Amino acid sequence: MCSTNHYPSPDSEMVGAGKTETTRKQTPTLELSSAAQLPESSNCLSCSEDGRYLSMGHSRGLSVWCATSFVCVAEWLQDSLEIMCIQIIRMAETVYLLGTVDDMGVARIFEFHSEAVHLLTVVNHMENVNKRRICLALELSEGGDYGAAAMSCKGDVWLEVYHLPLEAWLKELKRTQSQDPSEHVDAEWSHFSVVLKIRPAGTTLHEPLKDMKTTDFFTHCCSLDVESSSSCQRLCTHHFLLPCGQLPGDSKKKFQPAGLPVAVCVWWSGSHNLLQYSLHKVPKNKPADVEPMPDVILPNAKEILCSAVSRCTQYIVVGLEGAMVYVWDRQSGSPLSVVLVSAADSAFLRVQLVDYWPESADDLQMFTAKVQLLVLCKSGVIYSVTTGRGTQSCTMQLTERSKDSKDLPTVITSVPFLHSLSLMVQRNGKMFLQDVINQTTVCYLTPPASHLFTTPCKPVYALSAKQKTLLIQGDQDPNCSALSEGGNQSQLFIFQFGEIDITKKYIVPLPDPPQQQTVCCVNLEESCNLYLEQRAQSVDERNKAVTQTWTQLQETAVTLQQQDGSATAS
Numbered sequence: 001m002c003s004t005n006h007y008p009s010p011d012s013e014m015v016g017a018g019k020t021e022t023t024r025k026q027t028p029t030l031e032l033s034s035a036a037q038l039p040e041s042s043n044c045l046s047c048s049e050d051g052r053y054l055s056m057g058h059s060r061g062l063s064v065w066c067a068t069s070f071v072c073v074a075e076w077l078q079d080s081l082e083i084m085c086i087q088i089i090r091m092a093e094t095v096y097l098l099g100t101v102d103d104m105g106v107a108r109i110f111e112f113h114s115e116a117v118h119l120l121t122v123v124n125h126m127e128n129v130n131k132r133r134i135c136l137a138l139e140l141s142e143g144g145d146y147g148a149a150a151m152s153c154k155g156d157v158w159l160e161v162y163h164l165p166l167e168a169w170l171k172e173l174k175r176t177q178s179q180d181p182s183e184h185v186d187a188e189w190s191h192f193s194v195v196l197k198i199r200p201a202g203t204t205l206h207e208p209l210k211d212m213k214t215t216d217f218f219t220h221c222c223s224l225d226v227e228s229s230s231s232c233q234r235l236c237t238h239h240f241l242l243p244c245g246q247l248p249g250d251s252k253k254k255f256q257p258a259g260l261p262v263a264v265c266v267w268w269s270g271s272h273n274l275l276q277y278s279l280h281k282v283p284k285n286k287p288a289d290v291e292p293m294p295d296v297i298l299p300n301a302k303e304i305l306c307s308a309v310s311r312c313t314q315y316i317v318v319g320l321e322g323a324m325v326y327v328w329d330r331q332s333g334s335p336l337s338v339v340l341v342s343a344a345d346s347a348f349l350r351v352q353l354v355d356y357w358p359e360s361a362d363d364l365q366m367f368t369a370k371v372q373l374l375v376l377c378k379s380g381v382i383y384s385v386t387t388g389r390g391t392q393s394c395t396m397q398l399t400e401r402s403k404d405s406k407d408l409p410t411v412i413t414s415v416p417f418l419h420s421l422s423l424m425v426q427r428n429g430k431m432f433l434q435d436v437i438n439q440t441t442v443c444y445l446t447p448p449a450s451h452l453f454t455t456p457c458k459p460v461y462a463l464s465a466k467q468k469t470l471l472i473q474g475d476q477d478p479n480c481s482a483l484s485e486g487g488n489q490s491q492l493f494i495f496q497f498g499e500i501d502i503t504k505k506y507i508v509p510l511p512d513p514p515q516q517q518t519v520c521c522v523n524l525e526e527s528c529n530l531y532l533e534q535r536a537q538s539v540d541e542r543n544k545a546v547t548q549t550w551t552q553l554q555e556t557a558v559t560l561q562q563q564d565g566s567a568t569a570s
Contacts, residue, residue: 096111096112134151157234240265315336398436471493
């Protein structure tokens with residue numbers, strides 16, 4: 001159980017219109033529930049969505065732990081190999097996939113089952129050191145059907161999307177388990193297939209920009225991106241997208257499994273456009289050097305700085321240059337809302353959706369849909385934004401500009417099992433839960449007096465929604481004279497939020513995982529009709545919002561005129 005202490009919280013951590021007497025009261029401090037010894041030089045941590053297992057990457061490979069007993073159940077070790085990034089997902093009832101990237105940029109995919117880890121494939125073999133492909137990031141889609149890797153080679157960058165042979169791997173796993181262990185025969189695993197190889201806009205366009213046909217909307221938007229970003233290093237951000245009512249250009253394919261990704265959304269640094277590529281339209285025997293064309297393009301007024309996708313992937317949120325936020329609705333193919341967050345603050349660093357458990361996809365009243373966001377600026381200012389179709393957007397400032405670089409937030413993430421609460425970590429090592437609706441600090445989280453949270457600038461942590469638990473790495477405080485029994489070895493600190501009275505009122509029930517049911521995919525005409533119907537149903541709400549906006553503009557104009565008159569008279 002977590003114990004509580006109290007100390008006064010500084011006013012500077014909660015400012016703005018929402019500051020109340022509550023923020024000046026003492027804020028509880030929650031100590032950890034338990035701790036476990038970690039392998040030496042642990043670099044990364046991931047928790048499976050079902051809450052059963054933890055995967056850890058360290059200086060000699062990886063290990064899989066039970067998420068309840070915190071006992072290591074399986075390892076894959078190799079000398080001089082340091083795993084820097086790791087992800088664990090469930091691909092079958094008792095079978096899990098692990099995706100890793102090591103310190104040399106080599107990506108691997110493993111299979112975990114029955115307390116054994118098998119190496120399935122090395123994504124980017126290093127056969128020729130002069131032409132080696134460096135993996136910058138690897139992500140496996142939920143369920144393991146697809147993977148995506150950002151690659152780099154001699155200054156060129158691109159995104160590769162893979163279809164993973166899950167059925168074949170399960171059969172090969174079963175065949176491997178039926179073999180005599182004394183034979184020591186190395187299993188041969190099926191290889192994945194590359195379904196998309198996406199490069200930054202313009203890298204494969206051979207025509208001069210002036211000769212491009214501006215009547216071609218896709219080509220025109222891509223050419224603008226080439227002109228605006230030709231001098232910068234192109235980096236890729238992508239999101240897997242689930243079925244969402246329509247598959248543009250694919251009206252013949254009427255049904256798709258609900259939990260299976262149907263598209264990938266991509267944007268490149270320096271770009272104004274979100275590009276959506278279908279995962280079910282890739283022709284067979286397609287030449288590898290042919291540039292795939294996007295099925296959907298979502299243009300934005302300014303350069304994209306950050307993005308996020310809702311859990312159901314219906315909403316795509318992008319933070320733009322000039323402090324603007326666009327919320328795109330994939331169901332209608334149009335913006336749900338456009339919000340100017342602040343005209344005076346620094347550029348956006350990150351955008352985060354607060355609601356991880358949106359309403360059911362069967363709810364057709366999307367004209368009243370609302371989304372809540374957290375926006376983090378480079379200055380350290382954090383905003384809460386509530387917006388939606390037919391409603392007036394509301395923006396609240398949660399924190400003020402950081403006066404000291406040590407106060408800058410490094411982590412801001414919604415806690416999926418605690419309603420309206422977000423976990424925040426600062427460079428100075430402070431960690432706390434923030435109520436983004438009421439603008440209050442709910443509690444601080446602290447390690448034992450003899451320890452510090454590891455690298456607050458990039459903490460190693462994971463949230464388990466099933467266990468309602470935060471797991472974070474901590475190290476011995478070098479300034480502490482009393483050493484623990486484990487010496488300087490890292491510890492895994494566990495905070496059980498479900499056992500704490502102060503957070504019980506925020507706990508929300510978790511929805512059932514998405515079932516592999518069929519979802520109807522309408523064509524473009526039906527999608528347009530649905531959008532027009534929503535617009536007609538929301539006319540009263542939108543008229544009310546317009547009236548309120550004009551009233552505010554008139555009041556602002558009168559205030560400015562009065563100020564000008566006073567300045568002239570003086």
